[in-house]
Amino acid sequence: MIAFNRPHLVGREFEYVQQAVAAGQLSGNGQFTKRCQLWLKETLGAHRVLLTHSCTAALEMAALLLDLRPGDEVIMPSFTFVSTANAFVLRGAVPVFVDIRPDTLNIDERLIEAAITPRTKAIVVVHYGGVACRMDDISAIARRHDLAVVEDAAQALMASHRGRPLGSIGALAAISFHETKNVICGEGGALVINDPRYAERAEILWEKGTDRSKFSRGEIDKYTWVDVGSSFLPGELTAAFLWAQLEAARSITDARLELWRSYFEGAASLGELGLERPSIPDDCVHNAHLFRLILPAHVDRREVLDDLTRRGVNAVFHYVPLHASPAGRRFGRAASSMAVTEDRSARLVRLPLWVGMGSDAPRQVLDALAAAISIRA
Numbered sequence: 001m002i003a004f005n006r007p008h009l010v011g012r013e014f015e016y017v018q019q020a021v022a023a024g025q026l027s028g029n030g031q032f033t034k035r036c037q038l039w040l041k042e043t044l045g046a047h048r049v050l051l052t053h054s055c056t057a058a059l060e061m062a063a064l065l066l067d068l069r070p071g072d073e074v075i076m077p078s079f080t081f082v083s084t085a086n087a088f089v090l091r092g093a094v095p096v097f098v099d100i101r102p103d104t105l106n107i108d109e110r111l112i113e114a115a116i117t118p119r120t121k122a123i124v125v126v127h128y129g130g131v132a133c134r135m136d137d138i139s140a141i142a143r144r145h146d147l148a149v150v151e152d153a154a155q156a157l158m159a160s161h162r163g164r165p166l167g168s169i170g171a172l173a174a175i176s177f178h179e180t181k182n183v184i185c186g187e188g189g190a191l192v193i194n195d196p197r198y199a200e201r202a203e204i205l206w207e208k209g210t211d212r213s214k215f216s217r218g219e220i221d222k223y224t225w226v227d228v229g230s231s232f233l234p235g236e237l238t239a240a241f242l243w244a245q246l247e248a249a250r251s252i253t254d255a256r257l258e259l260w261r262s263y264f265e266g267a268a269s270l271g272e273l274g275l276e277r278p279s280i281p282d283d284c285v286h287n288a289h290l291f292r293l294i295l296p297a298h299v300d301r302r303e304v305l306d307d308l309t310r311r312g313v314n315a316v317f318h319y320v321p322l323h324a325s326p327a328g329r330r331f332g333r334a335a336s337s338m339a340v341t342e343d344r345s346a347r348l349v350r351l352p353l354w355v356g357m358g359s360d361a362p363r364q365v366l367d368a369l370a371a372a373i374s375i376r377a
Helices: 013-023 031-044 055-065 082-089 109-115 135-145 196-206 212-216 236-247 249-273 301-310 326-331 339-347 361-374
Strands: 048-052 073-077 094-098 120-126 148-152 172-176 189-193 291-294 348-351
Touching: 013 031, 013 236, 031 048, 031 189, 031 236, 048 055, 048 196, 055 082, 055 148, 055 172, 055 189, 055 196, 073 082, 082 094, 082 120, 082 326, 094 109, 094 326, 109 135, 120 135, 135 148, 189 196, 196 212, 236 249, 249 291, 249 361, 301 348, 301 361, 339 348, 348 361
Parallel strands: 073 094, 073 120, 120 148, 148 172
Antiparallel strands: 048 189, 172 189, 291 348
16 A cells, blocks of 8 residues: 555654753753754744744734734635634634635635725635745735735745745745644644734743743843733654754655656646646745646546555545535635635545655556546546
């Protein structure tokens, strides 16, 4: 069986975990937390980066920083993971779902402006599969309407748009280090702060609503409770594991890109079966987070996935659109037709892609997929 995903270890994770134990600090914000934050800050060109225990936590911090009130609206795609919406719903905000582009499966920037109302406070973009949204256009819309842009860059570390790292463009961004991502620590994330206006309060939220960070730097003689907040920090063992991965982020990305290219080139011969390959805009550099194909409309995806399992390939589908889910209907609303979202989400198949799967694996997977589709042609 070719597994859909396997966590990739680079070799120094346990060495650094042992160093963290020897240092005697297992709670957050130790030496490895600081190393990871500095690496991310310098790599992204951000004003500040704070490690979190998940990307979800980073999104929740972003929602708090935007000071949302019940009834405020946040524009976002429906084709995304539930955390993108949940973080804002927890603050009483209403997710306003916009359809996606048929090529990149990112939010369709041409539909955003029509979804803006007097209650709109922010635009949340999701860089699906590490492929950039049209950030220049989206940023221009946000400026015209005085809206904040939040990047859900969960899948986008080491990817860029017109030379700018994804996660560095919006006022705030969230990154994931979940074991299904390219760079991992099991469960983890980071809040990226690009607008300096949010930096001081973000630090307070991060430290459970206290000004403890100022105390740690010797800026005040005691710390106290000054705002709302929560326990957003990861433990130091998690940060130590992550540091090993960040050191190898470039080589991990290169290895994934090699596998992705094998898939992309191999899938060219499957066009006659009606399969649609990914589309990468010329001004984007992606990170090979995933490889997906769109099945022909007449093919039953469930049957194809079951057939692939019998042939030794664990492939999966992706998001059930949020606007059509029970909670999506309860907490949010669709701004217009969601025809592209519904079509693509019903026909998308994600294929196995992980460092160490073997250079011949993409060909084996594609052969199995071709066979599974051919018998249903």
